Structures are given as structure tokens and as C-alpha cells.
Amino acid sequence: MAAKKMLEQHIAVFGESGSGKTVLLSSFYGPTQEKGFGDRNRYDVVADSREQSKAVYQNYVGMRDYRTLPESTQFASTAYSFKIQMAQGPSGGQKQQTSHDTMRVVWHDYPGEWFAKDLSGEEAKRRVAGFRSLLRSDVAILLVDAQQLIENEGQEHAYLKSLFHTYRDGIAALQDDILDDGAPLIRFPRIWMIALSKADLLPDLDVHAFRDLVIGKAGADLAQLTEAIKSMVQSPEALAVGDDFVLLSSAKFTPDEIDLTERIGLDLILPIASVLPFERHLRWADTMNLPAKVGKDLLSNVEVFSSLISGLLGFLAVKAPGPVRPVAALLSAILSKDKVERFIRMGRDKLEEVERVAIARRDYLAAVLARFRLDLEAGEADDVLLRSLR
């Protein structure tokens, strides 16, 4: 049987220069390297590149201990690749690690000024290459900067308008370079969430109020951005631009310190990258009449995902298929979809039970995925996340 592929999910965070992208990445990664993180969460986050690990962790320690901030990102975009590696259990190494004990999340960071500036020569080439890579992500997050909302109090619409136009113009300008012969893309982020960055600065704004602010003040501009994105993708009905909202804050900033233990929404990043797209893609594949090529791409990871949750089979009331034979490839695809669907539909009580039992069985991957789903539910209950129902 062919080796199972590792699940690899990509996330791209878009935002103007200074909107908090690099600080967000550092605040995501730093705490995962602190003592006790692996034990508490039953997984470790391991950067694939030692240099990247050092650089991002250095940003984190700089903020935490010296109140120094990362410099504005210049010249190049970078894909930071992290392995999410499941714990081995208390006695360690008794079970060999397989691709099922690991998934990978790739986080794309880029210089915010790239959207706002005319570039030429080498840097223009790097920009195209950078955006080509960013725009193969599973989820895109568009940042709205709370600091800018505050500085533009009373004329938030002007800021939001200009922001969405910058995104739109940036994407439109790249269209020729990113599309091959002008043909719309199949693989393209189909979920474009809108995030309030530096949400700590606006403590009274919950995610519903944030959504209303964006739609109320700049709904038409968001619609224009949506059109620009639609024109780049095949089957644009399977697209959610500005349907999901989230609040993010990397730390509490005071004149004396940067408190990186006070974060908002950061614990939702992995669940957003690794679970949310499956929910959405399955729903679209089910409810829309999509061309085979698009459906296949949307579901391409479902089988891998399904193999990750096979430890949950007992709970899912799906009969364990035994070794799946290659002749049954089609059957296995259907079964995978069914399994993932059952997982996606599980309510909170069931998920809590799954997590408990999976921990007892030391099936940490199943436990972590159940936890990620619970985190999304908790994010909604806390008014930090607003998921689209479409």
C-alpha cells in the first residue's frame, strides 16, 4: 500500500505594514517552545527549519523579556513550516511515530508594504513568487488593524475602504502574473476570514460588533474585493470571502511590558488551519454541483484527514473497514468522507467524550483533533470567532 501522506495545511495572513503579522507569528510560536507546552497540549510544535525557529523564537523572547519588537519585514516573503507532532505518552517511544502522529502547518509571512508599493526588478519578481506561494493556502486571513480604527475614530469607513481597496488593487495587479494564461485557479484560498488584529486595543468590541462594523462601514468595498477574488478562481460559488470573522491579539502591550500570556484568538489558529477547511469543503462538496476537478481538489486532503481520525472509528459508528484494498479506492474515498463528516457533525458532549477516551487510550492525535474542534466551539461561545454557516 502506498505510504500515507502527511496532512499539510497552509495559512496566509495578509495585512498592511505594521498591522501585526510578524508579531502574531512570534506570539503563536513562542509559547509552544516553553517548558510544559507539550505535556499540557499533548503535541509539540517543531519548526522544520532551525534558522526559522531561532529567528521567530528570538522575536518572542525579545518582546517577552526586553520589550523589543520585531523589525518591519522587508524584501521577501517566507513560508514558516511547523510540524505538529503528537506526544509519545508518559513512557515515551513505545509506539513508533508515523505520519499519522504528525501534521504540518505552513504559515506564510510577507512584507505588508508589498501591496502598497510599486516594485521593480528583483524585488518585483520575488513579490510574484511570494504571492504565488501565499495564494496556494487553504485559509487566508485579512487583518483589520485595531490601532488604525482607533486613529480613524469617526471615519472608520475611510480606513476600511482604503484597506479593502489596497487588498483588491494588490490582488488585481497580480492577476496576470499569478494566473497561468488567464485561466482561473482551482487551488486557491477559498476561505478568506477577516480578523481584527491588536484586538486588545478595543476590548469592548466583540466579534459580532466587529462584523457589523466591517459590513456596515465597508460592505460595498468588501463586495468589490470579493469580486476580484472570485475572478481568480474556478467555481467561485465555493468561496467564502468575509463570511468568517475572528479577533486576534498577540499580547497585552503596556508601557512597561509586553505580556504574551494575555493573548486573544491565538489558540484558534491551529484549529482554523487544520479543521475548519474540512468542515467547509465537505459542506460545499455536498451542497454544490461542482465540476469534478474542483470537487476532487476540495476533497483532496479528506482522505489524509480521515486516516488521522481512524482512531475515532469506534465513536463514529462507522464499521472499521479492515485494511482497505486498492481495488476499493472509490469505496475508501466515500468511507473517508463519511468518517470525516461524522467527525465534523459531532456535538460538544460527544467531542468531550472522544477527547477523554482518546487520552486514556493514548491516541493523542484523535484527542488533539477533538480538542481543536472544541476550541472552535469555545471561540464562538466566547464571541471571538464567527463561523460562516454557508
Ligand SMILES: Nc1nc2c(ncn2[C@@H]2O[C@H](COP(=O)(O)OP(=O)(O)OP(=O)(O)O)[C@@H](O)[C@H]2O)c(=O)[nH]1
Ligand atoms: N496592542 C497591540 N499591538 C500590537 C499587536 N501586534 C503588533 N502590535 C504592534 O504593531 C507593530 C507592528 O507589528 P508587526 O507584526 O511587525 O507588523 P507586520 O504586519 O509584520 O508589518 P510588516 O512586516 O511591515 O508588514 C508592533 O511593533 C507592535 O507595536 C497586538 O496584538 N496588540
Ligand SMILES: [Mg+2]
Ligand atoms: Mg512583518
